[in-house]
């Protein structure tokens with residue numbers, strides 16, 4: 070697959086920006102973007118064109134998920150809580166991209182606070198799927214995936230706490246990469262689940278993901294969980310052994326998704342890899358662990374929205390307790406509230422041992438199983454999502470049904486290993502399907518090289 074990013078280099082940055090903004094306006098009905106940062110983007114473009122900013126991404130326009138703090142407009146996290154919030158600082162990822170000449174032209178829609186898998190939880194209305202506007206974009210980075218799929222910009226930033234880069238990428242036929250936990254700084258990103266949150270690129274090609282990752286990776290003194298830079302793209306992964314995750318190939322998965330995954334396996338075998346089925350019994354419990362651990366972290370991370378420090382503040386409260394309660398009641402979406410309640414419950418003194426502690430112990434067993442499997446296998450393969458993009462409103466009334474769509478993506482987050490969704494064919498109706506590959510932590514370069522064996526080969 071050829072790089073889209075490279076086609077933007079050595080052109081007028083101003084024209085690149087104007088074109089991207091025009092495309093964004095023409096595609097308004099998809100609601101991929103919550104805002105445009107036109108004025109600041111044109112200012113940056115002038116600097117690039119004048120040679121004041123040079124770099125590996127000089128003049129390349131992009132969009133950032135709107136839970137990443139940027140200058141040039143608001144950062145809302147698609148929530149009423151931050152509807153009018155203007156950030157006094159920029160996220161490290163944005164600073165790094167700008168230092169290389171990339172230009173943020175707008176902020177992408179998401180599920181409020183990244184809680185969701187369809188972008189229907191946005192306080193400002195859903196994003197529509199790039200291939201079928203009657204269907205969901207996926208989520209929570211739905212706006213980012215659709216912006217790339219519609220070719221508004223050649224890359225977008227997303228965040229992935231439990232699948233939010235990979236699942237929308239798979240629903241819209243683009244590449245979504247979740248790096249190793251700690252590879253990319255999260256400073257200046259609205260926290261969801263601190264033990265699994267990562268930032269990564271959504272692109273049209275693997276080469277473009279590599280380009281963006283090289284720029285955004287690395288240790289950040291402002292984020293103590295970051296790892297030193299280690300990522301260096303490699304041209305090919307030596308053929309090795311790949312495990313097909315047995316538990317992820319069950320009858321609960323859509324037949325066309327299973328069929329495409331099997332074709333991907335055959336493709337790898339043709340390329341000289343040996344693929345065999347491998348069982349990771351703990352993976353069956355990953356979703357249960359995730360929906361205990363992440364809400365616990367959510368309930369803690371969202372405690373800061375109290376109407377006092379910043380963000381929405383209720384006008385209707387008569388005393389402090391009411392101010393907290395009413396601000397949070399008015400500012401959060403139902404799904405945010407559901408997670409705060411689950412999180413507070415599993416952390417409460419009577420239930421901590423039964424839920425939170427149990428889930429953390431189970432997580433350790435899951436990590437151990439992955440570690441053991443990766444001693445024998447170079448990578449794991451399976452589907453990204455149990456189904457292709459579902460219809461708008463199909464799952465909104467049933468949170469459990471919505472949560473079940475995360476089954477295949479959450480394990481990589483709980484383990485902290487890198488994972489990618491590669492577009493790999495489509496259903497008979499033409500809905501895109503993604504195949505997922507994972508490797509052990511810090512083997513991001515190998516994972517991307519391996520993914521190239523499947524790129525454009527469906």
Ligand code: GLN
Pocket residue numbers: 183184185186208209228229230231232233234261363475
């Ligand atoms: N869909 C998952 C959830 O709702 C993942 C969200 C995410 O990765 N931000 O938690």
